[in-house]
Every structure is written in C-alpha cells, then in structure tokens.
Amino acid sequence: MNFLFLVLIFLLLWATFDFIYGRKIHLNNLKPRSFPVRHSNFKLYTYGQTLYKELFTDIQHAKHHVHILFFIVKNDEISHTFLQLLMEKAEQGIEVRLLLDRIGSHHLSKQTICKLKQHGVHFSFCHKIRLPFLFFSVNQRNHRKITIIDGKIGYIGGFNIGEEYLGHNQELGPWRDYHLRLTEEGVQDLQTQFLHDWRDDTNEDLLHENCYFPILKKGETSHRFIPTDGAYLQQTFLDLIEKATKELYIGTPYFIPGKKLMNALLRARKRGVRIIILVPKKADHPFVREAKLPYCRKLIKAGCHIHEFLDGFFHAKIVMVDGCICDIGTANFDKRSLYINHEINCILYDSPFLEQVKKEIEQDLKASILLSMDDVSSLSLSDKGKEWIGTLFSFFL
Incomplete structure (x- = not known):
C-alpha cells in the first residue's frame, strides 16, 4: 500500500512538472499571429444535415485542391462517406490534404489511414504525443475545424465529422451548432492558417505557393480571423x-x-x-x-x-x-x-x-x-x- 501511494505521488508530481514546464516552453516559443480585417460573404449552418450536404457538394466540385483540418473524424457511416469522397477526389488528380488531431480522431484506424494514402490523400495527424513533456503534449489539441476548397471557399465552426453531429446519438438527441461558409477575400486567411498547421506537422512549407492563393474580391461582411x-x-x-x-x-x-x-x-x-x-x-x-x-x-x-x-x-x-x-x-x-x-x-x-x-x-x-x-x-x-x-x-x- 505504501509503495502504491508513493507511485501515485510520484505520478502526480511528474504530471504537474511536465505540464507546467511543457506549457512554459510552448509559450516562450509562441508568437502571436493575427489577420487583418477582411470582407467576405457568409452563410450560417446550424444543423449537420445541411452543412454536410453543401460541404460535400463543394468538395465534389473542387478543381485544384481540398485542404481540411478537423478535430474529430469518427469511424462511422458519415465519416466513411466523407473519407471516400476525399479518396475519389485524390484519384481524379485533385490535391487533397487532411489534417486531424491525434487524440480527437483516435478512432480512425491504421487501415483507413493507409487506404487514404494509397488513394493519394496527403494525410497527417497533428499534435502528436512528444517527448520530453508527454502529459503536456497529450493535452495539447488542435481544436480548429477548417476547410478550404480551391482557395475560394472556406468553412469554419463547431461541427466535426460523425453521426452524432447529425443528431444520431440517442442520448444527446439533435445536435445544435454554428458553422460558417465563406467566399471572397477572407478565405486566404483560412488557407494561411491551414498551411501553417500543415507545415508544423509535416515540415512541408506551402505558404508561399501562389496556386493556393487566387486573387479574391471583397465581400459584404467585414470580419477578422483570430487564431490562438x-x-x-x-x-x-x-x-x-x-x-x-x-x-x-x-x-x-x-x-x-x-x-x-x-x-x-x-x-x-x-x-x-x-x-x-x-x-x-x-x-x-x-x-x-x-x-x-x-x-x-x-x-x-x-x-x-x-x-x-x-x-x-x-x-x-x-x-x-x-x-x-x-x-x-x-x-x-x-x-x-x-x-x-x-x-x-x-x-x-x-x-x-x-x-x-x-x-x-x-x-x-x-x-x-x-x-x-x-x-x-x-x-x-x-x-x-x-x-x-x-x-x-x-x-x-
């Protein structure tokens, strides 16, 4: 009993030290990023059925690239439909990049990831568990949900990909959320953020590739993206x-x-x-x-x-x-x-x-x-x- 108590105390002290110093080093290396005020056109979605229908349609119509970052992609029917769509686009010669949080999307199997890569999808997990600060890194999550299609259409909001977001979880019932679709000049900032996250986790730097940043007009609504x-x-x-x-x-x-x-x-x-x-x-x-x-x-x-x-x-x-x-x-x-x-x-x-x-x-x-x-x-x-x-x-x- 005394041994177990000592082990517990050691683990608590280690976790505390790990998190405090891991976060301190992270903050010391962090530089605030900001985007200017832009003008874009927006559409609001509050239910998953409508969002998924239009998101999937936009992906189907992609001509050059599809860049997607989600916190969660489940291992269920709608997730398989989503991933199958990405593989089909990649097979058509469209550049597809999929970035998922390692903890949030832990249900995704190795077989599914291999299948994505075999079909030409560029895939990476972000925020992998890293030494020396294991407890801090396992708690760090990329909670962003960003989609950019051809550099001209963007999505951002609270929805992930899964059956529960369609209201199919009997315990939770209907899922009420807010998600935005935007066009015009603000899309370039979502693209920049995605490529920043992609570079951090793959070391592939595409931030200065003009093909991902088409010339965009101003829209009606002034706004500003704040990444943290x-x-x-x-x-x-x-x-x-x-x-x-x-x-x-x-x-x-x-x-x-x-x-x-x-x-x-x-x-x-x-x-x-x-x-x-x-x-x-x-x-x-x-x-x-x-x-x-x-x-x-x-x-x-x-x-x-x-x-x-x-x-x-x-x-x-x-x-x-x-x-x-x-x-x-x-x-x-x-x-x-x-x-x-x-x-x-x-x-x-x-x-x-x-x-x-x-x-x-x-x-x-x-x-x-x-x-x-x-x-x-x-x-x-x-x-x-x-x-x-x-x-x-x-x-x-």
Whole structure:
C-alpha cells in the first residue's frame, strides 16, 4: 500500500512538472499571429444535415485542391462517406490534404489511414504525443475545424465529422451548432492558417505557393480571423466583454471561464450590461455540466440570465456584443480552449448577416429554460461530488 501511494505521488508530481514546464516552453516559443480585417460573404449552418450536404457538394466540385483540418473524424457511416469522397477526389488528380488531431480522431484506424494514402490523400495527424513533456503534449489539441476548397471557399465552426453531429446519438438527441461558409477575400486567411498547421506537422512549407492563393474580391461582411495556440484567446474574450454597453450574449457547450473572465462579466453587469448565457442541459463529457455551477451561482446572484438548452445538445460557440459584433468559431468559453487548445475564431462586424445570426439566437433561447438560483444550488450529494471533481480538474475538462 505504501509503495502504491508513493507511485501515485510520484505520478502526480511528474504530471504537474511536465505540464507546467511543457506549457512554459510552448509559450516562450509562441508568437502571436493575427489577420487583418477582411470582407467576405457568409452563410450560417446550424444543423449537420445541411452543412454536410453543401460541404460535400463543394468538395465534389473542387478543381485544384481540398485542404481540411478537423478535430474529430469518427469511424462511422458519415465519416466513411466523407473519407471516400476525399479518396475519389485524390484519384481524379485533385490535391487533397487532411489534417486531424491525434487524440480527437483516435478512432480512425491504421487501415483507413493507409487506404487514404494509397488513394493519394496527403494525410497527417497533428499534435502528436512528444517527448520530453508527454502529459503536456497529450493535452495539447488542435481544436480548429477548417476547410478550404480551391482557395475560394472556406468553412469554419463547431461541427466535426460523425453521426452524432447529425443528431444520431440517442442520448444527446439533435445536435445544435454554428458553422460558417465563406467566399471572397477572407478565405486566404483560412488557407494561411491551414498551411501553417500543415507545415508544423509535416515540415512541408506551402505558404508561399501562389496556386493556393487566387486573387479574391471583397465581400459584404467585414470580419477578422483570430487564431490562438493555447494563449491570447482570453484577451480576445476580455476585449469583447469590455466593449459591451447594452447586451452581451454568450453561447457555449462548456462554460468554465476562470477568474479573469468571470470578473470581467461581473464588471459588465455592474455597469448595466444585460448578460445572457446559453449552455446545454445535456452533457457530452463527464463533470463539465457540474464544473460551471460555481460560476452560475455568482452570475445569477449578480442578475445575469443563464439558460439551459433543451432541444438536444447545444455545441455552438458564439459571443454577441450589443447586436453588432459577433464571434463565431471553434473556441469554447472554458479553460481548455483558453489555455491549452489551438483554436480559430471569426469576429464579424455589423452587417445584414448578423440579423440572420440573431434569428438563430432567438430560436435557441426559445428552446431553453431560464435557470434560477435554486436550480444551481439545490444539489444531490452525487452532484456536489461531481462539482468538486469538475472544479478540481476544470483546466483539463
């Protein structure tokens, strides 16, 4: 028993040292990257069936290249359909590059990967587990979801590839998410980000190849892409919160904001900002629902409105400021996205497109219930235990 206890203590100390110093070295080597304000045309998808239909159609019509980065591609029917489409395009002579997160897409078999390569798909995992900081590297995830087709069409948002994103998971039900399709000049920034990630994991540098960057016109909606690599996202969210003068809306599947963002929300409430937060009632990961409860209690006490989505699982990541600035992307409002994951968000500025987004927000809120203090305080012994565990390990949820 004493030996097992010593082993446990050693593992805890090792994991702590590994993560702290691994992250410190990562941050020391990290340089902030930013893209300029662009003007593009956008379309919003909130259900997987419509997104997949148009995404697959765009891929089928590709003439030169298809570049795709997903956090998760499952080993199921829709995933096989997706991968088969990529192989068919590669066989036609189209350049196909597929970059997947090593942990998020761990269900993908070696046989499937070999088959992709045999059919001409350029494939790589990103964020492979690396020495000497094993625990830090296994926690680092490339959570970005990016597609670029012929350098002219781009996709970014919360959907991955899998049957659950079509609402076929009986426990979660319908899957509600936000994903953007864009055309015109902003696509070049998604291309740059993809090729940056591709270079990091394959050492193939295509960033200066003109064939991936066709000349693009300006679209109607001004926007800016914000990539983050386990840093800088917190400042983006702080800036959005501080800009709010009337109303701030946050939609997120995982609400674990940490101290700085929490204090910023409370300051915004004190200056009269109406704060609305939408989270799912159902949880797709252990302890994430309970980990948000300490924050909910403080916010409800301060007069904020926290809603739980009832019509399936809510996975959208969105911040709307005074109805005129909107952030849609891959980052959750939680510590993992803030401090570990590699994300990319799109800040959209006042335009007619935001009216479409507002209609979806209204629909989401109609499908939710408003939480009271009693809802987040009257917990069973089991839920109290889950809250304690969720709070203790909130950094890694």
